[in-house]
Amino acid sequence: MTDRAATPRTPQQPRYGTRPTMKDVAARAGVGLKTVSRVVNGEPGVTADTERRVREAIGALGFRRNDSARILRKGRTASIGLVLEDLADPFYAPLNRAVEEVARDHGALLFNGSSAENADRERELALALCARRVDGLIVIPAGHDHRYLEPEIAAGVATVFVDRPAGRIDADAVLSDNFGGARDGVAHLVAHGHRRIGFIGDRPTVHTATERLRGYHAALDAAGLPADDSRISLGPTTPERVAAEAQRMLTGPHPVTALFTGNNRVTATAVRVLARHPRPVALVGFDDLELADLLSPAVTVVAQDAARLGRTAAELLFRRLDGAGEQPRQVVLPTRLIARGSGELPPADTP
Amino acid sequence: MTDRAATPRTPQQPRYGTRPTMKDVAARAGVGLKTVSRVVNGEPGVTADTERRVREAIGALGFRRNDSARILRKGRTASIGLVLEDLADPFYAPLNRAVEEVARDHGALLFNGSSAENADRERELALALCARRVDGLIVIPAGHDHRYLEPEIAAGVATVFVDRPAGRIDADAVLSDNFGGARDGVAHLVAHGHRRIGFIGDRPTVHTATERLRGYHAALDAAGLPADDSRISLGPTTPERVAAEAQRMLTGPHPVTALFTGNNRVTATAVRVLARHPRPVALVGFDDLELADLLSPAVTVVAQDAARLGRTAAELLFRRLDGAGEQPRQVVLPTRLIARGSGELPPADTP
DNA sequence: TAGAGCCTGGACAACGTTGTCAAGAGCGGG
DNA sequence: CCCGCTCTTGACAACGTTGTCCAGGCTCTA
Known part of the structure; x- marks a missing residue:
């Protein structure tokens, strides 16, 4: 006697409505189980009349295939996971959308979640997604040790890192040219006569922050x-x-005449500070901002293409899933300097 | 002879690495299948020594429980779906994040996708999520007929609509006070002496657009x-x-002296137009904008709390899942007028 | 020391689907 | 008229997990 033998179609949790299965459809249509499966999946070998009967039963019962069972049987889940830092960050929103579009093109659904810049949470989330047997994983790393993903990758979970490289494992990564972008941005300030340029960036544990700082140094050098x-x-x-x-x-005694800000959040705050500052101070920020062109002065930025980052990563992921078994590679996407005014201010006389 | 009997542990798709199952762990640990299950799920009734042996085997094999199978067996998937208009829209990003946080608190994972304001795509996405047997669904409607969800809701998929009400079915909804917010925003302009106020909003098929227009009319009246x-x-x-x-x-001949803009995208464009306009024109926009306070004049807005919208919807969803079987209800959240300058400009003399 | 009771562990079915295989129907050609 | 072919259909096992139930070993008490 098993858990359901006594009350065949009454689920254990009564509030969860009972759903018809292929078996129910088959019974109602007076056909075999497999025939229903064939109709549902558009497989050949079903006469028009049989198909009609099955479709009628499906409609009458409101049947919808249970993809959980299908997944279990087939192995592939047609879903991928995206672990990012913060779903609410405007920088990641277009990336998220781009990943979703590519997933959609490949018939896959998208799980996502935020790591909140917390390595443990990133790990927990990524592994939960692996337990769901996502076919692939796109990760914006929060931590610096991704060896925990090794068994998953070995087991076939395609994994691509975006925005920052993986830590301590060899894996695909799609990055922006943080070094070059920052170098160009700072060089832009130098070209406009600045010699004392400040750099405010994210914590040194964040890969992009140190890369951008490297670019800053390179431009000064x-x-x-x-x-x-x-x-x-x-x-x-x-x-x-x-x-x-x-x-x-x-x-x-030696105030800066220009600021280079390391990401969108820093830039937004810097703009607020400079707006209240008596002396004009030049500013170039990493990451574009909405409405940046409408501020006065309009904010010069080094823009990365977040959507392209996401698209590139997702396309690489699906190439891997389609069997491209080459070595892991790093793709570096260019940044673009958008001069709007704030970066072209000359050095102001200092007291 | 079945599909795998000949080569017991070689999957059909060779590129997809083989994963150990509980059976493998049991064999290696020299225990029964159910004992492994007990250890993995922290169920009582396993001696310390047996547990140790099982854990060793798990570690050695890199086993991770297949949640697809678990889901199939248990009925609940511990996942919810969010269908929104555009993942990349800065207005929806905090909503998305808020939903994710609540889901996380309830141990659920989040699927999401964009409808791109397309009713068919909304439907396709929502039904795909139902086929995955999500426990619940949060939908920002693109279409106006949600009867297609009736069988799903009847089958126990908790469903909450956000930002806009459901069409042609009775369902939970969490909305902003679009009418009141717009009325207050327009009244604010009236209070500053404006008599010719323009309204630019989204298409009349969008519920929020018509509600806001109603508010505009109410304020004028x-x-x-x-x-x-x-x-x-x-x-x-x-x-x-x-x-x-x-x-x-x-x-x-009778130009407006003030504009009321119906959402964040419209406001951003209006700001650009007004910046080039010779005469000062007052502006109040629906939805807050990042950096709105830094423009000159700073933009007065009617702000909705997107995060609260998302959080409220998700909490309602989980209350339903926990068995709250009351009638569907509509929750309306207040908006907030943030006066920053652009709404307080007096009417300019017109030629 | 025997009987009762508890604890641990394992066999088995079931969740809903799909792949394999075989059986039966229908049909044409020799 | 029968053989063999194609075409449709259904029975069955399996995917990996969890719930039920039973067996055996142990402890405790009388």
């Missing part, structure tokens, strides 16, 4: 300018910290 | 001001159309 640690600040991108650091760099 | 159709424009929110309509309203 190329111009023969000295780097001064007091003009460099890496840390949390909370408005409080960023505003305080900006204020600090703007005052003192 | 309350002030005893006549409504003039030439100052009202509903349609696609493409920059081209919005810019053209704004221009049209700003010129001619």
